[in-house]
Amino acid sequence: xxxxxxxxxxxxxxxxxxxxxxxxxxxxxxxxxxxxxxxxxxxxxxxxxxxxxxxxxxxxxxxxxxxxxxxxxxxxxxxxxxxxxxxxxxxxxxxxxxxxxxxxxxxxxxxxxxx
Amino acid sequence: xxxxxxxxxxxxxxxxxxxxxxxxxxxxxxxxxxxxxxxxxxxxxxxxxxxxxxxxxxxxxxxxxxxxxxxxxxxxxxxxxxxxxxxxxxxxxxxxxxxxxxxxxxxxxxxxxx
Numbered sequence: 042x043x044x045x046x047x048x049x050x051x052x053x054x055x056x057x058x059x060x061x062x063x064x065x066x067x068x069x070x071x072x073x074x075x076x077x078x079x080x081x082x083x084x085x086x087x088x089x090x091x092x093x094x095x096x097x098x099x100x101x102x103x104x105x106x107x108x109x110x111x112x113x114x115x116x117x118x119x120x121x122x123x124x125x126x127x128x129x130x131x132x133x134x135x136x137x138x139x140x141x142x143x144x145x146x147x148x149x150x151x152x153x154x155x156x
Numbered sequence: 157x158x159x160x161x162x163x164x165x166x167x168x169x170x171x172x173x174x175x176x177x178x179x180x181x182x183x184x185x186x187x188x189x190x191x192x193x194x195x196x197x198x199x200x201x202x203x204x205x206x207x208x209x210x211x212x213x214x215x216x217x218x219x220x221x222x223x224x225x226x227x228x229x230x231x232x233x234x235x236x237x238x239x240x241x242x243x244x245x246x247x248x249x250x251x252x253x254x255x256x257x258x259x260x261x262x263x264x265x266x267x268x269x270x
Contacts, residue, residue, distance in 0.1 A: 084160075084246060084261040085199075129197055144259065149197040 043068035045147035053153045062117040064132035071137040074115040079129040160262040168268045177232045179247030188230035191246040
């Protein structure tokens with residue numbers, strides 16, 4: 042069975058600081074990887090996804106993530122965070138041959154950006 | 157236009173009551189889901205329906221019964237509510253099949269059982 046670990050439960054940064062949120066997964070085969078964001082009181086929205094090809098993936102709002110297969114990692118980064126980035130961030134994984142229903146989510150990382 | 161819409165947004169009720177949450181999607185997706193997000197923000201799938209047919213039920217108590225009148229709707233009915241049912245419930249939809257694009261979520265229904 043696949044699983045996802047997000048070791049940072051709560052990250053607090055000042056505006057303009059750089060961000061890196063960790064995500065590690067366990068699965069023996071090839072995977073698709075996702076980052077979702079949940080702004081306060083809202084639904085989850087897709088931030089970016091990796092299916093294949095260039096392991097450095099760029100998403101919306103200046104976010105990017107790098108898939109490192111040897112480390113089973115898919116860390117989320119942003120060079121300079123804004124107050125509006127305050128949200129919960131979820132990493133998710135599924136087998137590349139799997140369907141959307143087989144998506145497994147991590148427990149989330151709460152990011153608080155101080156103005 | 158809202159792609160995946162759920163009602164109500166908030167639901168407060170007492171133990172033992174029966175309640176329903178409605179979900180509708182206008183994306184033309186064949187597959188719909190219910191997820192439960194607990195107080196620790198952990199998100200777990202409950203049900204998955206493909207074109208009105210149940211295809212997954214992740215060890216959810218029988219008190220929870222999904223109903224899909226058509227492929228654009230997936231309602232969740234909960235009988236004999238318990239305190240532990242308090243959570244945020246998210247409806248989602250996607251295209252079916254392998255390698256399908258990821259989920260589109262509704263805004264969630266915050267259920268509080270007192």
